Amino acid sequence: MFAPVTRLEPEAPLKVDANAADVLANWFEIGWSVLGDLQQHAGEGAAPSTLTLWPEHFDAAIELGSEELGTRGTFGVSPGDEQHPEPYLYVTHWADVPEADYWNDTVFAGASLPYAAVATATSAHGTMLEFFRSGLALLSAPA
Numbered sequence: 001m002f003a004p005v006t007r008l009e010p011e012a013p014l015k016v017d018a019n020a021a022d023v024l025a026n027w028f029e030i031g032w033s034v035l036g037d038l039q040q041h042a043g044e045g046a047a048p049s050t051l052t053l054w055p056e057h058f059d060a061a062i063e064l065g066s067e068e069l070g071t072r073g074t075f076g077v078s079p080g081d082e083q084h085p086e087p088y089l090y091v092t093h094w095a096d097v098p099e100a101d102y103w104n105d106t107v108f109a110g111a112s113l114p115y116a117a118v119a120t121a122t123s124a125h126g127t128m129l130e131f132f133r134s135g136l137a138l139l140s141a142p143a
Contacts, residue, residue: 030124034132038129043140047063049062050062057078060076061074061075062074062075065094070094072095073139075135077089083107089118089132090112091136093139098141111131113131
């Protein structure tokens with residue numbers, strides 16, 4: 001869906017596909033809202049970090065859970081990358097976790113949900129929030 005940029009031409013005008021720009025704007029708007037909801041209602045002891053747009057990856061993310069108890073993870077919204085050709089959601093775990101189908105990403109230690117799964121859902125916001133809540137529940141469950 002999104003072709004990677006391999007080289008920038010300083011004199012060339014920047015060409016942005018309007019549809020791709022709209023998709024990403026919507027993706028981040030909904031994702032930012034969902035991460036804010038998750039952050040606000042994460043529960044006692046979740047120690048949420050500030051919602052941040054990370055410039056090196058251009059993903060929006062928060063951290064939740066206890067590092068000491070091994071329940072902390074990162075919850076994020078990505079525009080896509082070299083290994084994930086479309087936007088995706090992700091949850092990473094900072095410590096070892098029990099095996100679960102949820103932890104499905106083959107590139108990093110965690111879970112991902114591709115844009116296509118959200119785009120076809122009845123409620124993008126609800127689907128995104130459920131994905132993150134599932135990760136939070138698994139991280140918080142006793143090992």
